[in-house]
Amino acid sequence: MTDDHRSGCPINLSLEVFGDKWSLLIIRDMIFGGKRHFRELLRSQEGISSNILADRLKTLVEIGMLTKADDPSHKQKAIYSLTEMAIALVPIMAHLGAWGRRYLPVTEELSIRAQLMEDGGPKLWELFMSELRAEHLGEARPEGPSVRQTLQAAYERVVARKSMEQQPVDHIHDSSESRSRAPEPKA
Amino acid sequence: MTDDHRSGCPINLSLEVFGDKWSLLIIRDMIFGGKRHFRELLRSQEGISSNILADRLKTLVEIGMLTKADDPSHKQKAIYSLTEMAIALVPIMAHLGAWGRRYLPVTEELSIRAQLMEDGGPKLWELFMSELRAEHLGEARPEGPSVRQTLQAAYERVVARKSMEQQPVDHIHDSSESRSRAPEPKA
DNA sequence: AATAGTGCTTGCATTTTGAAAGCAGTTGAA
């Protein structure tokens, strides 16, 4: 049972599910990064540690946002899949990305996907969701180029351009991350 | 300063702002409940404790989601106001509510607002946001009936109906909360 | 036979959360 919720409010219940700093990032990496394995998810931008990842994956499976299965190619590999419950978060991800892009100090390369999602609007989100259903639930893959690959390509183009602009040569002498908003104070 | 973010990803940065169990509930109570004072916010459905509330309000003000001002009517009262940054969360609240309603064990009375928001769609959200800008930012109030009052009235109608349906008489003999989905197993 | 994965688990220190009580004022009614 364990039906001890703080209240039956849908917003509260949603927060009980992913009101923490990691759960949504795992879903994000599965949706936008196409990650399916533990070790892949461990290499997140934000550096989740293995015990936390293990705990969250377990919880997400219990809740019904993910399913876990054996990978036929490797006896020790597990494959995690999104359920419809998790795929239904795509619009929320898009809104969160748009909101963060507008009000928070995002970097250009890590927010280009959010921008494309925002520009694409609900139609693109639906297409992406169909694609995810194909990948994770065995449905028929929609026609046309993959949304995830399109987003990924845009990301890589930004990374390439930025490394050209700032370091056309080969020696790296600075590691400060450039933000796409709020340029350096003039010291 | 304190620019130590885990990454410049907009979803990550959003979670750094309200990736916890309480911050969004405070915003929810201000948006949908019209609450502006500490003691009002303390009486949340979920029972936030005063130290957590104080801490979150402080953080939300620092981040720029809220502003704090003296209440002219009482020398010890503070009034909290939403900024545009917080008002821009209305669509996310709507999506979160819709998602929770679909996948989690919500109660009917606490999810009727979410249903009306979902039915109303982006047009209603925009109207609600205008109303909040009037209330919190001093802009001109949109014409027509108040969205919040409409939602509140619907909530009260459900509460009234449910208390009629289940307890037409006066003695209460059961305190189990009825959920609007997942009826009791037939034991 | 050695090396590089595989999904985790185990300690253990640090940080965050949470319930309860308290506090220095202010206000409104008797």
Place this chain on the structure above:
DNA sequence: TTCAACTGCTTTCAAAATGCAAGCACTATT
């Protein structure tokens, strides 16, 4: 003028969550 109720918090201390580092029992590759 006294007093109870109310104001936005703060303090205390226990419990829970988080996070880093290391390790583990395998499996697959070379």
